[in-house]
Amino acid sequence: MSTFDYVEIPPDVIRLQSSPASNLIRPLAKISTSLPSCLPASPTAAAATTTFSPTKSLSTLLLNTSFPASIPTSASPRKSNTTLLSTRDPLSIPITTVNFRRFVARVGPVFWLQDRVEEVLMWRCGWKYTGVWIVSYAFLCYFPRMVLLIPHAILAAIMLSTYPTPSSSPPESISTKNPPAPIAPPPSEGSVDWQANLQAIQNLMGAFSDGYDLIAQVTPHLIHQSTHTSLVLTLTLLSFLFLLPVLPLIPLRLLFFVLGLSPFMWTHPVTQARIIPLLTATVNVTSLKYATMKIKLRRWIDDDRLDDKHWGAEMREVELWENERWAPGPSLSSSSSTQDELDAMGSGFDVGDGSGSVLLLGAGAGTWSKTNLRSADRAPWTRARDGWSGVGGEVSSNLTFSLTPGWAFVETEGWRPDTLGSWVSAVSASYGWVYTNDVWADPRPIPLEAWKASGMTRRRRWVRRVYFDPTLVESA
Structure with a gap:
């Protein structure tokens, strides 16, 4: 044992070991475990996952047929310098499948509103039902500031339509009343409502594609891929210059009333059954006469170019x-x-x-x-x-x-x-x-x-x- 020259060690003191033989504090061992599984948020979602297997799910089959064999893993597949897509999820079949199922189950109110608008616009509920909406629109055109009250009217209508009806039973205390009923969960996958939403999505995709094809026929005239682009640009500039001094004289209330009333007049049953066929026949006859006159004019021009040897032969x-x-x-x-x-x-x-x-x-x-x-x-x-x-x-x-x-x-x-x-x-x-x-x-x-x-x-x-x-x- 080493000693110190300048320290006097008492005889009853025991010197501690510089390196202990064993360390009483042991590090914790690493334990591996699987990630927790996401439990369904509602019994309806749980029933949806247990009813359909992944191989037989309709949404899975649709998505599998929509995606190509190889999918890029980049988070921004369109452009490398796009900043808006950098924080979004990359293209992935699992994420798309989950979002597609959620979208189909929750898009029902959108198509419900679409059906109500079509009922009003197509006169499917009678002239009285559509007439009320026309009168309401005319009232807003006459008092345009009332448009600011539309959000309040919508909220009030929603709350009044869901107001609980009073029961005939004697009043109960607040503590004994039943709690309010929860909001109805989204329809489960494979149910009638879910299939109705899927059908509406299918029809909407077809209508959007038809509209795109219709607009695509006019697009070449606006992007300098047609000889009519200069004519369209000239008419646009002339109409712009013509409207500048006339703008203060245009009655906006009457203009918006006529524009808003035009779709109702176009979709009226009498218009669809009598006026539109008459207009179509008139346009066809006019087009035929125009084509005939154009052919005759072209023939006159050709005759004027003929040589003397052609006239005598x-x-x-x-x-x-x-x-x-x-x-x-x-x-x-x-x-x-x-x-x-x-x-x-x-x-x-x-x-x-x-x-x-x-x-x-x-x-x-x-x-x-x-x-x-x-x-x-x-x-x-x-x-x-x-x-x-x-x-x-x-x-x-x-x-x-x-x-x-x-x-x-x-x-x-x-x-x-x-x-x-x-x-x-x-x-x-x-x-x-x-x-x-x-x-x-x-x-x-x-x-x-x-x-x-x-x-x-x-x-x-x-x-x-x-x-x-x-x-x-x-x-x-």
Whole structure:
């Protein structure tokens, strides 16, 4: 034992060990356990999880068919520099499944409100029920400041409609009264209400897609993808400048009353049964007269361009049919035929072989193309009216084919599409196209929705004038 020279150690003191043999304080051992399972918040949710298995759940099947095989794990799959998506959950099938089930179970009030609005707007509950809402709207138009009281009226109506009715039993003390009934839980998965919500979501998705397709037809005129964009911009600026000095003179109350009353007048049964068919017939007749006048004007212009040799020669018309078939699937091209393209084709420009696909707007995903024609179908270009006599290799890039010796095409004009569809009973409504079913029968101006499942086709007639030149016979 070592000693200290400057310290006197008492004889009855025991020196402590510098390193104890054993440590009485032991560290706690690590214990691994599983995470707690999330218990259902309500008995209804518990019943929903026990009734349906994950492999048989309708929502799971819908989500599995909606997602691709590989899903990006990034929290912001759209853009790397997007700050709004950085704090959101990444794309995940479990999260989507849970949110989809919750959404379907809780979206019922939205569609309930939609049904009530449709009842009022479509006059389904009678003219008295809809008339009350029209009078209320007229009152708000006359006193526009009353709009600020609408939130208070809504809250008061909700609380008054749920006010408990007084019972006929003697009054009880507050302590003996039953507690208020809890709010009804969301419908369980697979119930009638849950399936009704799912059906409403399905119909809403279809209506939104139809509206998107309808707006997509007008969009090219606003984003400088059409020749009409300059005209639309000019009219917009002129109307803007015209309204600036007139704004103080416009009666806003009357204007909003007329605008709000217009949907009710449009959906009235009398309007739907009598006025709309009359307007449709008037528009069709006017469009037919306009198309006829346009064809006559174009013919006058062509006649003015004729040379002297054309006027003194015998002239006839030759015809050619263009055939295409519709194929479902993603569109291969977003371009569609416009009236400007038809005018260019009719002015003598090359039409091309027409093998490019054309998107059918408003009729679902699919393309019109000559490449979709089957082996037993008609040829892409046919000369005979029956549609089975193909032109074959005699067609060049500008639709010019061989003629009888002595005949030649008029050099000052080109092929013209028959925009009136005069070769069939149905009047064509889409740049000369006449739509038929899968077997090239039942011609109609627009394709039927049922044809998309079985198949549909379309034809268009082209005409061009030829003249007889005796010098061509002698040279031949």
